[in-house]
Amino acid sequence: xxxxxxxxxxxxxxxxxxxxxxxxxxxxxxxxxxxxxxxxxxxxxxxxxxxxxxxxxxxxxxxxxxxxxxxxxxxxxxxxxxxxxxxxxxxxxxxxxxxxxxxxxxxxxxxxxxxxxxxxxxxxxxxxxxxxxxxxxxxxxxxxxxxxxxxxxxxxxxxxxxxxxxxxxxxxxxxxxxxxxxxxxxxxxxxxxxxxxxxxxxxxxxxxxxxxxxxxxxxxxxxxxxxxxxxxxxxxxxxxxxxxxxxxxxxxxxxxxxxxxxxxxxxxxxxxxxxxxxxxxxxxxxxxxxxxxxxxxxxxxxxxxxxxxxxxxxxxxx
Amino acid sequence: xxxxxxxxxxxxxxxxxxxxxxxxxxxxxxxxxxxxxxxxxxxxxxxxxxxxxxxxxxxxxxxxxxxxxxxxxxxxxxxxxxxxxxxxxxxxxxxxxxxxxxxxxxxxxxxxxxxxxxxxxxxxxxxxxxxxxxxxxxxxxxxxxxxxxxxxxxxxxxxxxxxxxxxxxxxxxxxxxxxxxxxxxxxxxxxxxxxxxxxxxxxxxxxxxxxxxxxxxxxxxxxxxxxxxxxxxxxxxxxxxxxxxxxxxxxxxxxxxxxxxxxxxxxxxxxxxxxxxxxxxxxxxxxxxxxxxxxxxxxxxxxxxxxxxxxxxxxxxxxxxxxxxxxxx
Numbered sequence: 001x002x003x004x005x006x007x008x009x010x011x012x013x014x015x016x017x018x019x020x021x022x023x024x025x026x027x028x029x030x031x032x033x034x035x036x037x038x039x040x041x042x043x044x045x046x047x048x049x050x051x052x053x054x055x056x057x058x059x060x061x062x063x064x065x066x067x068x069x070x071x072x073x074x075x076x077x078x079x080x081x082x083x084x085x086x087x088x089x090x091x092x093x094x095x096x097x098x099x100x101x102x103x104x105x106x107x108x109x110x111x112x113x114x115x116x117x118x119x120x121x122x123x124x125x126x127x128x129x130x131x132x133x134x135x136x137x138x139x140x141x142x143x144x145x146x147x148x149x150x151x152x153x154x155x156x157x158x159x160x161x162x163x164x165x166x167x168x169x170x171x172x173x174x175x176x177x178x179x180x181x182x183x184x185x186x187x188x189x190x191x192x193x194x195x196x197x198x199x200x201x202x203x204x205x206x207x208x209x210x211x212x213x214x215x216x217x218x219x220x221x222x223x224x225x226x227x228x229x230x231x232x233x234x235x236x237x238x239x240x241x242x243x244x245x246x247x248x249x250x251x252x253x254x255x256x257x258x259x260x261x262x263x264x265x266x267x268x269x270x271x272x273x274x275x276x277x278x279x280x281x282x283x284x285x286x287x288x289x290x291x292x293x294x295x296x297x298x299x300x301x302x303x304x305x306x307x308x309x310x311x312x313x314x315x316x317x318x
Numbered sequence: 319x320x321x322x323x324x325x326x327x328x329x330x331x332x333x334x335x336x337x338x339x340x341x342x343x344x345x346x347x348x349x350x351x352x353x354x355x356x357x358x359x360x361x362x363x364x365x366x367x368x369x370x371x372x373x374x375x376x377x378x379x380x381x382x383x384x385x386x387x388x389x390x391x392x393x394x395x396x397x398x399x400x401x402x403x404x405x406x407x408x409x410x411x412x413x414x415x416x417x418x419x420x421x422x423x424x425x426x427x428x429x430x431x432x433x434x435x436x437x438x439x440x441x442x443x444x445x446x447x448x449x450x451x452x453x454x455x456x457x458x459x460x461x462x463x464x465x466x467x468x469x470x471x472x473x474x475x476x477x478x479x480x481x482x483x484x485x486x487x488x489x490x491x492x493x494x495x496x497x498x499x500x501x502x503x504x505x506x507x508x509x510x511x512x513x514x515x516x517x518x519x520x521x522x523x524x525x526x527x528x529x530x531x532x533x534x535x536x537x538x539x540x541x542x543x544x545x546x547x548x549x550x551x552x553x554x555x556x557x558x559x560x561x562x563x564x565x566x567x568x569x570x571x572x573x574x575x576x577x578x579x580x581x582x583x584x585x586x587x588x589x590x591x592x593x594x595x596x597x598x599x600x601x602x603x604x605x606x607x608x609x610x611x612x613x614x615x616x617x618x619x620x621x622x623x624x625x626x627x628x629x630x631x632x633x634x635x636x637x638x639x640x641x642x643x644x645x646x647x
Contacts, residue, residue: 064588066437115631120640122588124382124437128575129631136624143620195643202643240441253435285452292446296428296439303432 010250011262013301017248018265021272028279043157043226045271046165047074050219051238052245052267053168053260054212058112058123059246061208062188062255065116069127070216070242072134073108075235077101077220079138082147082230092150101217108134109213113206131239138232145231149224156225164218172260175211184208188256244291245270248298270294328585328593331637332600335583339607347614357492358473359606364499365471365561366576366602369554371506372422372547373577374598378510379523379543380590381436385425385444386551386577389418390570392451393555395459398565402461414552421447422548423541430540440544451567459565467560471495495557506595519543524591579630580605582638589640 026033032041051070058065085091085100108130115126156164175181186194187204195201219238227234249266251258273294277287300306343350369386376383393414400410425443429436469475475493479486490497510516521529522539530536551570558569584601586593608629612622 115635119635120642121631121634121638122582122640124588125578125582125634125638126631128578129627129634132575132627132630133624136620136622136627138620140618140620140624191643192647196647240445243438243441247438253438283453283456285449285457288449289446289453290449292442292444292449295442295445299434299438299442300428300432303434305432 009262010252010258010302011265012250013298014249014262014265014269017269017298018272021269021276025272025275025279028276032275039159039161040157042165043161043222045268046157046161046222047219047226047238048241048245048271049165049264049267050074050168050215050222051242052249052263054214054216054219055239055242055246056251056258056260056263057184057208057211057215058116058205059243059251059253060184060188060255060258061117061205063191065123065188065205065208065255066243066253067112067127067209067212067216068124068239068243069108069112069130069134070212070219071236071239072131072138073213073216073235074220074223074238075232076134076138076141077104077217078224078227078235079142079230079232080104081220081224082149083142086149087147094152097153098221101221102214104220105214105217106210107213108216109210110206112213113209116209117202117205131236135236138235142230142232145229145233147230149228153221153225154228156222161222161225164222168215168218169260180204180207185256188254190256241267241270241291244295244298247295247302250302266298328637329597329600332583332585332597332604335633336600336604336607339604339611343607343611343614347611350611350614353491354473355610359603359610360492360496361471361473361561362606363599363603364495365554365557366573366580366606367499367503367599368550368557369570369573370577370580370598370602371550371595372544373581374584374586374593374595375519375543376436376547377581377586377588378519378590378593379540380526380588381429381540381544382578382588383425383440383544383547383551384437384574385421385440385447386547387570387572387574388444388448389421389548389551390555390558390573391567392421392447393418393552394559394569395451395455395461395565395567397556398461398463398559399455399459400461401464407464411556414556415549418548418552419545422545425548426540426542426544427537429544430537436544448567455567457567459567461565463559463563467556468563469493469560471557471560500599503595503599510595515539515542520591522590576602576605582634583630585637587638587640 051074054070055067058067081097081101085097091097112127112130115121115129116123183194183199183204184207187199187201191201223234245267246258246263247253247266248269249258249262249264251263270291273290274287277290340351349355369390372383372386396417397410397414400413401407421443425436425440428434429439470493472493477490477492477494477497479489481487510519518529518534518539521532522534522536526536554573555570559565562569580601581593581598582588582601583604584593584597584599586597609622609626612625617625
């Protein structure tokens with residue numbers, strides 16, 4: 001058990017949290033967590049999961065790296081997809097829609113990477129800039145909710161919801177076997193030492209933003225699948241939960257520590273918490289309090305100082 | 319030497335920007351240079367400048383304070399609610415400021431003592447506070463606004479006339495908040511330059527390890543700084559109550575981005591230790607001016623937002639860039 005928890009690394013806290021919340025969830029509403037319902041549950045959680053995953057690579061790249069534009073970007077993908085691609089052009093086939101959406105993700109990642117890593121605007125300012133641009137464009141393109149989506153896309157929020165997530169982790173599994181992964185973690189840990197050993201630190205960072213944009217575009221797709229239409233207001237709040245999920249999952253805001261799996265666990269924990277509170281019929285205000293509280297408690301428990309003390313208390317090896 | 323540091327080129331750039339935007343406004347937007355529009359911009363700048371005090375201090379430390387909009391909303395709603403409930407305003411003010419200081423101390427101490435990034439801590443604490451305020455009022459805040467606060471920030475208000483040595487001066491065509499913020503701002507600049515607290519703040523921001531060796535207590539300074547940040551946010555919340563006339567828990571939302579932008583346009587580095595509140599004052603004016611011109615050009619609200627994003631990115635790209643890795647070895 002100890003070895004297993006070590007393998008989970010920074011994510012072990014989120015793992016325990018998810019298990020506990022899952023047990024409570026199953027206890028309070030067993031019907032919603034039947035195996036046959038898992039596709040629907042995953043579909044509901046999907047935008048949150050992708051948002052947290054998308055927020056992670058820029059944070060891993062260190063030195064204040066962060067992408068706060070992720071929420072509005074998912075909203076922008078949603079309205080571009082529904083308005084320009086599906087409604088205006090009438091393109092509804094997956095082999096047209098999926099590459100276009102992924103292309104948007106790469107483009108957004110390139111823009112953020114250019115601003116934050118190449119021009120070297122402090123990442124939070126650069127991506128707050130794109131946050132404003134994306135959310136402005138979103139409400140300009142589609143001032144009020146409208147449109148519809150093809151059936152295959154809607155099913156992505158139900159029975160086929162596992163497919164994009166599985167593909168994403170397959171891609172990440174491949175990336176972890178490339179030198180790029182080591183370079184990313186090294187850059188996040190100590191960019192000066194990494195630069196001195198000949199790594200193109202700027203390129204690595206741009207790559208991290210592109211990965212974030214790519215994952216974020218899948219989030220936009222999942223959001224569209226879940227909504228079944230275009231809605232200009234739903235995107236921006238995902239920024240908060242994305243960063244919260246990543247932090248909960250043990251992704252260090254200082255860079256170089258954590259991973260996508262942890263971020264996913266963090267997002268699932270938030271989703272499960274949301275689910276319990278909704279079931280208990282609390283107001284959205286209490287839900288917001290719970291978000292804030294869990295976020296603070298999670299980062300406190302995840303912090304190096306508290307972790308060291310906990311390890312000593314439990315008599316584990318350092 | 320100290321004075322020279324106040325006037326390094328980023329201030330110069332910001333002032334030139336303010337002038338350029340003003341000229342563009344005069345040229346393109348009818349009525350832009352009128353007394354009313356200048357008054358409105360000065361009041362909005364003063365409100366933003368109060369909210370941005372904390373962001374400046376936090377960034378000088380190398381941190382950030384995302385709880386500012388939430389504390390603004392908290393003060394806004396709680397002040398109206400308590401005053402409406404019949405408490406005298408002095409007590410209301412002390413309660414609001416006291417609670418805000420506690421929120422700030424929590425932010426600062428959690429971040430510094432556990433080494434957690436303040437971005438997450440302030441976001442979490444702020445979200446919690448706003449949820450609590452909304453739950454308390456069930457989303458429909460009530461209450462009243464003291465008339466003198468209304469008068470203090472109202473765009474249409476005038477100041478004076480005063481009698482000084484038998485001479486009648488004024489009335490000045492702006493509300494009291496404008497000169498108060500200007501003088502208060504200069505006091506803040508001097509406090510940061512000349513007091514032990516101010517020097518320790520800069521020391522900790524520019525090199526935490528060296529500051530620790532010089533016996534600066536990081537947790538103490540972080541606690542004090544974030545408490546100050548929350549106190550100024552609370553003051554901004556109370557002033558906004560006078561400005562809008564009614565309480566609203568999300569009234570602070572625009573200030574999240576605006577305080578960060580004002581500080582950065584004013585030339586303060588996000589990495590800590592470099593910059594000053596003087597820059598923030600100019601930055602706040604530039605930002606308000608920009609917003610006014612963009613709306614005056616007839617763009618709709620969505621496009622104003624997008625254009626503001628573009629302009630801020632360009633501005634920061636011109637003079638707010640970080641050093642390259644190779645320059646930091």
